[in-house]
Amino acid sequence: MKHITTYQNKKILVVGLAKSGVAASLLLxxxxxxxxxxxxKPLSENKEAQSLLDEGIKVVCGSHPVxxxxxxxxLIVKNPGIPYTNELIKGAREMGLPVITEVELAYLISESTMIGITGTNGKTTTTTLVHHMIEAAKQPVYMAGNIGTVACEVAQKAKASDTMVVELSSFQLMGINEFKPSIAVITNIYDAHLDYHSSRDEYVKAKTAVTKNQTEKDFLIVNADQPELMDRVSFTKAQIIPFSTKKIVSxxxxxxxxxxxxKGEEIIHTEEIVLPGAHNLENILAAVAAAKLSxxxxxxIRSVLATFTGVRHRTQFVREWNDVKFYNDSKATNTLATKxxxxxFQKPTIxxxxxxxxxxxxxxLIPYLKNVKSMIAFGQTAQKMLDMGEKAGIKSLIKVHSVKESVxxxxxxxxxxxxxxxxxxxxSWDQHPTFEVRGDIFIDEVNKL
Known part of the structure; x- marks a missing residue:
């Protein structure tokens, strides 16, 4: 890592712990x-905060006092999950204090080449594919970011000869100033997280920020099938590498x-690719571009595409039981992902x-339910889902309390x-802390059948 002096003897407030807050605190x-x-979270219930106290770091727990x-x-380093409407964050911004997320710290200390991947859907699959492809090419590579491993932790051990493939959420990208990946990827843009962002425009601006600091030496891989997205990245100085499932982009x-x-070079016949779904073809194109540029x-690349069946919680095949196949798509936290x-799938679906x-x-969702023979709904939106299913003409509609019962x-x-x-x-937040927990419960129950 680069041993920068930017923050030496500076007073810095880290707001929000979890993995990223702990990592940022220890690095600073x-x-x-x-x-x-x-x-x-109160100190008595907060193991992360207690561990930081042991390191000699000052801790204030139980609320976010302005x-x-x-x-x-x-400087304020904010956990991505804390909204900008939080009174402490609002107060800091009104005072003119810079508010960043830990991916900015990761960039500032990183010696390695960085690939930044964002978009509404497909980030995790694309990030995982790029990592596997570079690894299969026997090049040193790390995977980090929104995918589960904190970027500023990985950046401390990644060397100049390494590549960091970083999944980036809009929440993280709202907190960057200098962050600049050598290769940036935007898989797609749709409406999402509008409860966090003040508007769709703010959300799109956050996503396209991945390229705001790129130069002519850098690359931006972008979905050419989305005219709005192409228009929104027209400001970039990077070399644009478009991808399309609908037209030839030479x-x-x-x-x-x-x-x-x-670029006209044959890579693989699509019949050799094992990952199912038309949406995944977009992710594959984006990943191949990043891997080739790396x-x-x-x-x-072919060896990965011929064996990769998907990431955990994203249309993940779990098990076949009594000639019934069970798939875990817990990461589908919006209707677009569920579509x-x-x-x-073309077979009868529950x-x-x-x-x-x-x-x-x-x-x-109604036009996409033609193969759905039954709908089982749970959580806060259960009745909404069943009402929608009734409109779609689904005869078998069942309300249960939990994912566990639904299996x-x-x-x-x-x-x-x-x-x-x-x-x-x-x-998942009405019943589970993360979509991963929700998906793991599903997997456990399926494996018990």
Whole structure:
């Protein structure tokens, strides 16, 4: 890592712990900053905060008191999950204090080449594919960011000869100043997280910020099938590498007559790709572009695409039981992701759905339910889901309390040849801390059958 002096003897407030807050606090402490950590969870219940106390870091727990700002901080490092409407964050911004997220710290200390991947859907699959492709090419590579491993932790050990593939959320990208990946990827842009962002414009601006600091030496891989997105990145100085599943883009990635091409060079026949779903073809094109630009050879890329079946919680095949296939798509926290999952299957499907109620309608799912023979709904949106299913003409509509109960109900309904698909179309926070926990419960219950 680069041993920068930027934060030496500076008073810095880290707001919000979890993995990213702990990592940022320890890094800043190592860089010589005077760090104060603030977290809403009481100290007696807060193991992360207790561990930081043992390191000599000041900790304020139990709430987010605005009065903390009177202590003369020069920088705020915010956990991505804390909204900008938080009174402490609002107060800091009104005072003109810079508010960043830990991916900015990761960039500032990183010696390695960085690939930054964002978008509404497909980030995790694309990030994982790029990592596997570079690894298959026998190049040193790390995976980090929103995918689960904190970027500023990885950046401390990644060397100049390494590559960091970083998944980036809009929440993280709102907190960057200098962050600049050598290769940036925007998989797609749709409406999402509008309960966090003040507007769709703010959300899109956050996503496209991944390229705001790029130069002519850098690359931006972008979905050419979205005219709005192409227009919104027109400001970039980076070299644009477009990808398309619908047309030939000779300067980028495309599919023609069952063959995937990179700038006219044949990479792989689509029949050799094992990852299901039309939406995943977009992710594959974006990943191939990033891998090729990173120096991965075609054989390495082909070997990954011929074996990669998906990431955990994203249209993940779990098990076949009594000739019924169970898929875990717990990461589908919006209707767009659930549409993509439903599109991937042509057999009779039992859809397990529901979760946090953000006030939105689910009627846009109706055209995608043609193969759904039964809907089992849970969580805050259960009745909304069932009402939508009734509009769609689904005869079998069942309300249960939890994901756990939905597996038992689905197993009783399923016939040989059916698909059971957990694709909630909602966030998990009404009943579970993360979509991963929700998906793990599903997997456990399926494996108990």
């Amino acid at each position: 402490h190592r860089l010589g900053a005077f760090v104060t950590v603030n977290d809403w 009065e903390l700002l009177e202590e003369g901080f020069e 300067d980028g990635l495309y599919v023609s007559e069952g063959v995937l091409y990179f 120096g991965a050879d075609n054989q390495a 993509s999952a439903l599109d991937a 859809l397990l759905c529901g979760g946090l109620d953000r006030g939105n309608s689910f009627d846009d 038992g109900a689905a197993s009783e309904l399923a016939s040989p040849g059916d698909i059971v698909l957990l694709s909630p179309a909602c966030a």
